[in-house]
Amino acid sequence: MKKLNTRQKVVFAMGVLGVLVGIFGRFNDWEYMGYFPFFYSGTTMMWIAFLPQRKSCCNPFKRKAAQKS
Secondary structure, eight states: OOOHHHHHHHHHHHHHHHHHHHHHHHHHOHHHHHHHHHHHHHHHHHHTSSSSGGGGGOOOTTTOOOOOO
């Protein structure tokens, strides 16, 4: 696992908390729409924490500056 910066750690921790609330609600017989949004948003936040940084993004369609001869 790569090193995460502080923002990514916070988002990942919020995602873990959301998943835990969703699992808790599932096993305590909450309604489906009571626990599923927590679970779904938590798993999404955990996934988002591992996306590459915007700085390291490569755009293959970006035009390159014209070279001077």
